[in-house]
Amino acid sequence: PPRPAPVLEVAGLARSFGAVRAVAGVSFQVRQGDVVSLIGPNGSGKTTTLNLLGGLLTPDSGEIRLHGRRIERLPAERRAELGIARTFQNGRVFASLPVADNVQVGQYAKLRRTRPFPRLRHLPVLRWIPLLAELLLALVPPPAVRREQSEAAARTEAQLARFGTRLLPRADHRAHTLSYANRRRTEIARALALEPTLLLLDEPTAGMNQTETAEVLEQLLALKAEGQTTVLVEHKIDLVLAVSDRVIVMDEGQVIAAGTPAEVRDDERVVEAYLGR
Numbered sequence: 001p002p003r004p005a006p007v008l009e010v011a012g013l014a015r016s017f018g019a020v021r022a023v024a025g026v027s028f029q030v031r032q033g034d035v036v037s038l039i040g041p042n043g044s045g046k047t048t049t050l051n052l053l054g055g056l057l058t059p060d061s062g063e064i065r066l067h068g069r070r071i072e073r074l075p076a077e078r079r080a081e082l083g084i085a086r087t088f089q090n091g092r093v094f095a096s097l098p099v100a101d102n103v104q105v106g107q108y109a110k111l112r113r114t115r116p117f118p119r120l121r122h123l124p125v126l127r128w129i130p131l132l133a134e135l136l137l138a139l140v141p142p143p144a145v146r147r148e149q150s151e152a153a154a155r156t157e158a159q160l161a162r163f164g165t166r167l168l169p170r171a172d173h174r175a176h177t178l179s180y181a182n183r184r185r186t187e188i189a190r191a192l193a194l195e196p197t198l199l200l201l202d203e204p205t206a207g208m209n210q211t212e213t214a215e216v217l218e219q220l221l222a223l224k225a226e227g228q229t230t231v232l233v234e235h236k237i238d239l240v241l242a243v244s245d246r247v248i249v250m251d252e253g254q255v256i257a258a259g260t261p262a263e264v265r266d267d268e269r270v271v272e273a274y275l276g277r
């Protein structure tokens, strides 16, 4: 069978901060349904790469294509509308919102992809019309909108249920009352609520103990079985080797090796630069 088309194509990506070449000409592809992991020592450019993919940063040079479409100059919210979702290293949630609302927020960008009202940004007066229409809909929801709201609630519940009993019984708890691990799970659930074309995960197991890390591995394997295309930045090499289709090894802003887990595990430069043995 033919190989699936790449969802993501990165070519010659570069970004400096002053004299620091954080990302210095990185190229790779991610195919439909693949989990691709970025590994490498601290400061090797992994998070900067994720920031460039998600739109928190724009590159100095290089191209990023999502399903063939150039996106490297688009702002983060446009990329979210195109289906790129991400999580952050320290678990960013809305502290005063309940868990369920935190997750439901993730559906917003997805709804915008299919929203009934046209974007009228270029006409300053008319741009208020969709907003007013939405306000009216919020005040007096017609049956179709009420149906959509209950479907949204059901989707939120399904995302929470991915984490067993960790989040579901806490759906109404404000996020600031959660444990660290549960805040991170909430953030992942929110990213998944976008039903992302491409999921970007920045160290989902950072600060987690062994049991929690093993749970994350299970959840990543479940997502992979569902065909979720994912770019993962992760330090825990055992998890990386267990879940990845391809591993990209970075050092000083460059890709020094790339391949299947079996290939990179035996690469001398990887052993030297990353595994430290």
Ligand code: ADP
Pocket: 017, 020, 021, 022, 023, 040, 041, 042, 043, 044, 045, 046, 047, 048, 049
């Ligand atoms: P990693 O995620 O692999 O640890 P980063 O992408 O965070 O690496 O960092 C790569 C390099 O870029 C490091 O030298 C880091 O200090 C630098 N860097 C990252 N972000 C910034 C920034 N906003 N301002 C200045 N330097 C930065």
